[in-house]
Amino acid sequence: MPPEAARFPDRLWRVRQSLLTDDLEALLFLDMRNIRYLTGFTGSDGVFLLERHQSLLMVDGRYTTQAGMEARGIGVFQYREKLAGIAEVIADKAMRAVGFEAAALSFETYGKLKEKVPATNLRPLGEELVNIRAIKDAGEVALLRTAATMASRALIATRELIRPGMEENEVALELEYRMRQNGSTGASFPIIVAAGANSALPHATPGTRKLAPGDALVIDYGAVVAGYHSDETCTFVLGEASGRFTEVYEIVKTAHDRALAAVKAGVTCAEIDHLTRDCIEQAGLGRFFSHGTGHGVGLDVHEPPRIAPSSQAVLAAGMVVTIEPGVYLPGEWGIRIEDMVLVREHDCEVLTGTPKNLTIL
Amino acid sequence: MPPEAARFPDRLWRVRQSLLTDDLEALLFLDMRNIRYLTGFTGSDGVFLLERHQSLLMVDGRYTTQAGMEARGIGVFQYREKLAGIAEVIADKAMRAVGFEAAALSFETYGKLKEKVPATNLRPLGEELVNIRAIKDAGEVALLRTAATMASRALIATRELIRPGMEENEVALELEYRMRQNGSTGASFPIIVAAGANSALPHATPGTRKLAPGDALVIDYGAVVAGYHSDETCTFVLGEASGRFTEVYEIVKTAHDRALAAVKAGVTCAEIDHLTRDCIEQAGLGRFFSHGTGHGVGLDVHEPPRIAPSSQAVLAAGMVVTIEPGVYLPGEWGIRIEDMVLVREHDCEVLTGTPKNLTIL
Numbered sequence: 001m002p003p004e005a006a007r008f009p010d011r012l013w014r015v016r017q018s019l020l021t022d023d024l025e026a027l028l029f030l031d032m033r034n035i036r037y038l039t040g041f042t043g044s045d046g047v048f049l050l051e052r053h054q055s056l057l058m059v060d061g062r063y064t065t066q067a068g069m070e071a072r073g074i075g076v077f078q079y080r081e082k083l084a085g086i087a088e089v090i091a092d093k094a095m096r097a098v099g100f101e102a103a104a105l106s107f108e109t110y111g112k113l114k115e116k117v118p119a120t121n122l123r124p125l126g127e128e129l130v131n132i133r134a135i136k137d138a139g140e141v142a143l144l145r146t147a148a149t150m151a152s153r154a155l156i157a158t159r160e161l162i163r164p165g166m167e168e169n170e171v172a173l174e175l176e177y178r179m180r181q182n183g184s185t186g187a188s189f190p191i192i193v194a195a196g197a198n199s200a201l202p203h204a205t206p207g208t209r210k211l212a213p214g215d216a217l218v219i220d221y222g223a224v225v226a227g228y229h230s231d232e233t234c235t236f237v238l239g240e241a242s243g244r245f246t247e248v249y250e251i252v253k254t255a256h257d258r259a260l261a262a263v264k265a266g267v268t269c270a271e272i273d274h275l276t277r278d279c280i281e282q283a284g285l286g287r288f289f290s291h292g293t294g295h296g297v298g299l300d301v302h303e304p305p306r307i308a309p310s311s312q313a314v315l316a317a318g319m320v321v322t323i324e325p326g327v328y329l330p331g332e333w334g335i336r337i338e339d340m341v342l343v344r345e346h347d348c349e350v351l352t353g354t355p356k357n358l359t360i361l
Numbered sequence: 362m363p364p365e366a367a368r369f370p371d372r373l374w375r376v377r378q379s380l381l382t383d384d385l386e387a388l389l390f391l392d393m394r395n396i397r398y399l400t401g402f403t404g405s406d407g408v409f410l411l412e413r414h415q416s417l418l419m420v421d422g423r424y425t426t427q428a429g430m431e432a433r434g435i436g437v438f439q440y441r442e443k444l445a446g447i448a449e450v451i452a453d454k455a456m457r458a459v460g461f462e463a464a465a466l467s468f469e470t471y472g473k474l475k476e477k478v479p480a481t482n483l484r485p486l487g488e489e490l491v492n493i494r495a496i497k498d499a500g501e502v503a504l505l506r507t508a509a510t511m512a513s514r515a516l517i518a519t520r521e522l523i524r525p526g527m528e529e530n531e532v533a534l535e536l537e538y539r540m541r542q543n544g545s546t547g548a549s550f551p552i553i554v555a556a557g558a559n560s561a562l563p564h565a566t567p568g569t570r571k572l573a574p575g576d577a578l579v580i581d582y583g584a585v586v587a588g589y590h591s592d593e594t595c596t597f598v599l600g601e602a603s604g605r606f607t608e609v610y611e612i613v614k615t616a617h618d619r620a621l622a623a624v625k626a627g628v629t630c631a632e633i634d635h636l637t638r639d640c641i642e643q644a645g646l647g648r649f650f651s652h653g654t655g656h657g658v659g660l661d662v663h664e665p666p667r668i669a670p671s672s673q674a675v676l677a678a679g680m681v682v683t684i685e686p687g688v689y690l691p692g693e694w695g696i697r698i699e700d701m702v703l704v705r706e707h708d709c710e711v712l713t714g715t716p717k718n719l720t721i722l
Contacts, residue, residue, distance in 0.1 A: 062564050102469035108485060110468040124469060173541050180534050203423050 007139060008072070011038055011132075012050065019128050025095045026051045027125065028086065031104035033299040034129050036227055039071040047086055051093075058085050083109065087116035097121040101129070127304070134296050134304045135318040140228060141342055144297065144320050145351050147184065147230035148340055151223035152353030154178035155234065162361050164213050164238060168193040168206035171219070179223045188222030188229035188301050199235070200334040202291055202326060213239035216333035217361070222301065222340075229301040231322050232352040233338035236361045248285065248327050249335055249358045255279035255325040256337045256356065259293060263323065263341055263348040269311035276325040277309070285327050294322040297340055319343040320351065368500060369433070372399055372493075376411065380489050386456045387412045388486065389447065392465035394660040395490050397588055400432040408447055412454075419446050444470065448477035458482040462490075488665070495657050495665045496679040501589060502703055505658065505681050506712050508545065508591035509701055512584035513714030515539035516595065523722050525574050525599060529554040529567035532580070540584045549583030549590035549662050560596070561695040563652055563687060574600035577694035578722070583662065583701075590662040592683050593713040594699035597722045609646065609688050610696055610719050616640035616686040617698045617717065620654060624684065624702055624709035630672035637686040638670070646688050655683040658701055680704040681712065 015038065019027055029035050029048040035057070036042055038050070043063040049056045058077045059067045067076045079085025090098060102124030105113070114122060136144065158175040172191040179187065194204035195211050199218040211217065215238045222230040235252075237245065255276040262275055273293040280289045292308030297320050305313030307321060315321070324338030337356050341348040376399065380388055390396050390409040396418070397403055399411070404424040410417045419438045420428045428437045440446025451459060463485030466474070475483060497505065519536045533552040540548065555565035556572050560579040572578065576599045583591040596613075598606065616637040623636055634654040641650045653669030658681050666674030668682060676682070685699030698717050702709040 062562075102472070103467050105468050106464050107466050107468050107471040108463035108487075111463070111485065124472065126469075173538065177534065177538050201423075 007137060008038065008040055008074075010137075012055065014132055015050065015129065016052065018132065019099065019125060020050065020052060021099075024097050024099045024123060025093075026090075026098045028098055028100040029104075029129075030101045031129075033227070034101065034104075034133075037129075037133055037299060039074055041067050041071045042227065043067065043070075045082070047082065049086075049089060049098075056089065058082075058089065083113050083116060086113060090117050090120055095120050097123060099123045099125045101125055103127070130300070130303050133298055135316055136298060136320055136342075137318070140298065141318070141320065141351075143225050143228040144230060144340070144342075147188070147223045147225040147228055148232065148351040149353050150182045150184050150225065151179055151188075151221060151230045151232060154182055154184075154223070155219065155221065155232075155354055159236070159359075159361060162211065162217070162236075162238070164211050164215075166211050167208050168195050168198070168211070169208060171211070171217075172206040172221075175219070175221060179221075182223070184223035184225060186224050188224050188231060192218065192220035192233075194218045194334070195238075196333065197331055200328045200330050200332060202328060202334070202336070211238055214242070215239075216245065216335065218334055218336055220336065220338065227299050229297055229299070230352065231297050231301055231338065231340050232354060233324055233326075233336045234354050234356070234359070235335045235337060236359050238361050241358065241360060245333065245335075246358060248283075248329075251280060251283045251285065252325050252327050252335045252337050253356060253358075256323055256339070259323045259325070260339065260341065260348065260350065263315060263321070263343055265315055265317040265343060265345050267315050269305050269307040269313040269315060270309060272315070272323070273307050273309050273311065276323070280325060280327060288327045288329055289325060290328060291326065294324050294338075296321050315343045317343055317345050368498060369399065369401055369435075371498075373411065373416065375493055376490065377413065379493065380460065380486060381411065381413060382460075385458050385460045385484060386454070387451075387459045389459050389461040390465075390490075391462045392490075394588070395462065395465075395494075398490075398494055398660060400435055402428050402432045403588065404428065404431075406443070408443065410447075410450060410459075417450065419443075419450065444474050444477060447474060451478045451481055456481050458484060460484045460486045462486055464488070491661070492665050494659055496677055497659060497681050497703075498679070501659065502679070502681065502712075504586050504589035505591060505701070505703075508549070508584045508586040508589055509593065509712040510714050511543045511545050511586065512540055512549075512582060512591045512593060515543055515545075515584070516580065516582065516593075516715055520597070520720075520722060523572065523578070523597075523599070525572050525576075527572050528569050529556050529559070529572070530569060532572070532578075533567040533582075536580070536582060540582075543584070545584035545586060547585050549585050549592060553579065553581035553594075555579045555695070556599075557694065558692055561689045561691050561693060563689060563695065563697070572599055575603070576600075577606065577696065579695055579697055581697065581699065588660050590658055590660070591713065592658050592662055592699065592701050593715060594685055594687075594697045595715050595717070595720070596696045596698060597720050599722050602719065602721060606694065606696075607719060609644075609690075612641060612644045612646065613686055613688050613696045613698050614717060614719075617684055617700070620684045620686070621700065621702065621709065621711065624676060624682070624704055626676055626678040626704060626706050628676050630666050630668040630674040630676065631670060633676070633684070634668050634670050634672065637684070641686060641688060649688045649690055650686060651689060652687065655685050655699075657682050676704045678704055678706050
């Protein structure tokens, strides 16, 4: 792991190389995750202006001290009103062309900013930075590993409480409570706890349905540590698993394991997706696997690369991705098995910590 | 309270009256809170197209069934990809001019949509709908009252646990846990628990600081019920309050009570702000009251009207607003006292349930 302070200059260097083209004088970052990635600033609001030889973090009065402490070596500018602050800096430096994060600025705010700096060409940037973020450095991997461990520990403790009669809601609450007790700043997304027929809905919201003997129970969840998310799914059974359930579980588990065995630098994401999909299709269940095989994870819970049939991405060492095949039988039950893994040169390391063999609660 | 089903046609009528001008054929809503307000649909993604004589809720396959059940009397259209879906509907109807929520669409997405419907004039709408939302109907007031009661009950239970040595973090977690046990879908915003000198920061984030005897303890928090937020702040003292603290507490309490006594339909928000500010300024503490007096609350935790010196808004019956004066002595402690109230013709009703007399824990 490089020393803390060394990471940010390296990231700024990479962004300047790839995004700060000759025709632009500066880049304006507005997405708080990207600002955190580039500067270390963890506040909830601000703007980051990156020029060729300097950079400026703009914040309101709540964050001036914090910005100075967190964003080492970067100038801090305090504004009263954000757009006026940006306009003042751009006008002061008489900038003619500035790239901006078009996905992080509303059409309304863009219009107001444009009015304030009519002489400056505001040029939309694409998704380049999230692509840069796809490859994690050692410090990021350490945070993702910590988040995954924290989450799995909480799930293993919560599993002890699960019994028929409990509501999906309660399971989700107890799990989040334990993750936060372990030091997570929250759940990495609204936890999915789906029992019985609800487990056949890949995006179910936990409700008041009570767990019953024989229910399948899908739990999709994650912790957050210093802004980095974990993502894992376990499918359990209450009481006893039917023969059909056990059979399909083994198919999904085989699909998952085959993908895991294939993940390494240089393999295409489409190939990985094909491995899980083929396995499930061979079993005649292809039409019940209704989503992609996985996605990158980091400061966002969903970020590049996408692991899906149409994906153009290629795995590279340092990417952290999920592998999450599933089979969903409408009205009956669903099974999803998900791990979060670190791509290495010749293999991958599983970061999530809950065993994936069929577990009866 | 009007029957559930009667609310939405009334809201649609009001929006058509005020926003669907003669030069527009339809309005495109993209903000999920506004879509919930207009249709009853509670999903996490979708688009609502309102025409003069009909309306269409567009969702992806996850939400087709739910949209049909929740949005009674409104057509449902299922898309595979959101922008393509919008474009298909707009092109099918050969619409020439459509208003859209410019604050809810990114510049990037706007560009992609515009490319798909080059012949349609996309006209940005302003903040009109959030202004319509400022006046709550009886059903909304009932939800806000329930959220406030749920939150106060959880705080009163959590207060019993608070003792020196506990971390701010832990207090926040225990409070959120109890709100959710009571039925809240979550905290209405990240709970503020700020002890000792941290209480002097109006927007403090709870951390690992341990509570100590004599600490001031500011807790700003709320529950969420069916999308409606509550908002309340209590300031407690651990062990014993100093004479100076007690004195300032009474000043803030007087400011808060005076505003509460003045809140009714027809009074300007600037007048209410002036009442609290004047009271604190008279005590020579004006420069330590660094924010506005309050704001509207509803589907958003901050929505119109703003209660601040420069506010142009006038209170109307049915508005639900906070009254939250504060005094913050840097490096020492801060005091904020906040209630959420319903504006009525001749007075107001306090919806939040925790007593605001100085309480020693």
